Amino acid sequence: MRRFWILLILLWLAAACKETEEVPLPTVTQVAIGGNVRIGSTVRDVLSEGVPSHDWTLSARQGNTVVIQLSNVNGNARFQLQLISPSGEILTQLDTQENDFAASIPFILPVEGDYRLRVSRIEAYTEGMYAISVADSSQILRPTLTGTPETPTLTFTPTSPTATQTPTVAFSPTGDTTSPTPTIFLPQELPTSLPTRIPPPGGRLETGETRTGEITQAGEIHRFTFFGAAEETISLAMNPDPSAPGTLNPYLELQAPNGTIVAENDNWLPAIPDAIINLFRLPATGVYTLYVKSRDGTGTGRYLLSLSNSFTMRDVQRGEAVTDLPNEQRLETYGQRDVWTVNVEAGDLISIAVEIIDRASDFNVMVELVSPEGESWFDDDSGADFDAFLNSIEAPVSGTYTVHIAANNNASIGAYRLWWQSLKKTPTPITPTSESSASPAVPTATPIAAEIVGTVGELRSTTYPVQINAGQTVSIVVLGVEGFDSVLRVIDPIGNILVEVDDVGDSVDPRANFVAVTSGLYTIEISGFEGASGTFTLNYVIQ
Structure with missing residues (x-):
């Protein structure tokens, strides 16, 4: 009997061990099912060491144009999202690594079926909450921007898609120098020319920064992002690199945080191939995406890409200007501003003349003098023809002043000659006192x-x-x-x-x-x- 009970216990333990082996333990590499996400909705969840990835199911029809946004809600994790087709192919992806907070893409779905949105952490040993928003192009709210536009000189009519017209903003600094509010004509739908595969990121732009890039093959698109606040005014420029001529015809598309293309430009003016979005008022706060490419899809070459919050696009430092002698330089790209420095004493009378060297050109130059404390004086056409001239400005303080030279309306480039002079005011005569019989000194x-x-x-x-x-x-x-x-x-x-x-x-x-x-x-x-x-x-x- 004793042997019987021992044998029975051994058989029971063997069965229990076998049952335990048949039940696999969960691993950190497993993907958890997040559930369904509908077009027009937002879902949130948390990823951590135990649950590093989620799969969400998106049911859609062929040809649906959706805008997918991935956002960091809280925590120290940065997330990546992959859009996977019903057949298992990874169609595109986006991440919050570059911007730390949010990223979005528009996408035209190629077939009908159940798509997967796979969210995962970029870095191990982090955790946090994310949010996914999916919107159909018809659900995107388009901001209405008010204001009286200048007369547009840019007409842009490709076969597809419908073009966005960017008005020319006239810069008239005499009198009121505040920037005019342009009217932006928004497209009625997302352009069908958007890539079905998202281009690789070119990096994050900072205000006041100029990047150098290169389109090396036909159809290549570069993608940059920057953070902007609602009602903030920005300017963007894409110029062919003058030091490396190519066949590039610059083209810019600006996408708002909700996926809407809110501005685009091909030729700043009919005779100017550079792409410039000038003094544009942002409609919302968030991460904006800038698509950079060649207009006809075939051109290649190096380019300069600039983001600024003023009329001009980029500053080129020229150093200290020599007094009473010509300082010759050239504005090489549209939107460029040359920066010179001059040193003067308080009370000096400063005169500045900027002459256009090629008198037969259409170059229209402007000059601005800025004191160490930020006070400024401006002129456009007070000199001969389109020359600029500032006459006898009395320096309020001693120090280094800045001279800015740019083209009116960013509409021309060319060579110029800068002259400047600083003279002392007439000395005050010395009056003898009653205690002194000496004659007053006459200054020489x-x-x-x-x-x-x-x-x-x-x-x-x-x-x-x-x-x-x-x-x-x-x-x-x-x-x-x-x-x-x-x-x-x-x-x-x-x-x-x-x-x-x-x-x-x-x-x-x-x-x-x-x-x-x-x-x-x-x-x-x-x-x-x-x-x-x-x-x-x-x-x-x-x-």
Whole structure:
């Protein structure tokens, strides 16, 4: 009997062990079933070490255009979402690794059936809550932006899809310098040209940043993201890299956080191939996606991509400008702003002239002077033709001032010549006190001299602003190069022609001497006899 009971216990233990072996333990690699997600709904759940992935089922018809958004709700996990077809093929994916908070994509579903949305953690040993939102294109709320648009000059009519028209924003800084509010014409549906496979990310853009990229093959699309706040005004530019010419025809599409394409641009102006979205007011807060490509799908080449919150797109540092001598540079890309620095003392009178070197071009230059404390002075066309000119700005503080040079409306590029001068105000006479019988000291001014090499275009003139105080003596000599016959004129601060000289004796080189009657900014103007062009050297002394 005792042996019987021992045998019975052994048989029972063997059966129990066998039953235990047949039940597998769950592993961390298993995918949990999240349930069903309907178009037009949002679902949330938590992923952790024990449950690293979820599969959600999305039932849809062929041709449904859906916008899928994946968001971090809380926790330290970053998530990835894969869209898997009914046949098991991974169609596309998105993640929150790049933006830390949310990402979204539009997608045209190729067949009818049950799709899977697989959500997983990007990094092990993290946990957190995520949210998935799925919307049909017909359910997307399109913001209505109000405002009176400028007259659009850009007409863009591809065969498919329907184009979004981007108006030209006129920049008129004289008077009120606030940015106008453009009207943005939104498409009535998501463009059918959106890729059925999401392009690889190009990275996250920061305001004030310029990225360099390259389209290396036909049909290639680059994707960038940035975070924007509702009502924030931004500008975007895609310019062919001037240092590496190619066949690229830039094209930009801007997608809002809800998947709507809210702005696009091909040619900024009819004659300008660069793509620029200028002074655009964001409709909502969230992560925006920027699609970068060639308009015809065949062009290739390097590009510059810029994001800014102002009228200009990118700053190019030019260093310190030399006083009383020409500083020549060139705006190479549309939307570029050159930045120069000048050092002055409080009370100095600053004059700045910016001349267009190619007088036959359509280059329209602007200049802005900014003090160390942020106070600014602006000019567009106060000089000859489209030249810019700031006259006798009194420096409020000592320090380094910034000179900005850009093109009006970002609509031209070209070479320019920057002149600047800083002069002391007339010294205050010293009045003797009753305790002193000494005569007042008479300040002796240090002579100001300059030698400038310049050119004059055909039927054109070149001007130089010079600050002269009442009682100062001025001597001017203009020497023509290679026989250039020049004409000299001096114009006083109120616009009267004070001196006009052509030849002196047998010499074709004009010269003049005079004593200034009033203080102010005088203009030295040099032109060619009978409209001739040529090169000259200007010499003047003020004492």
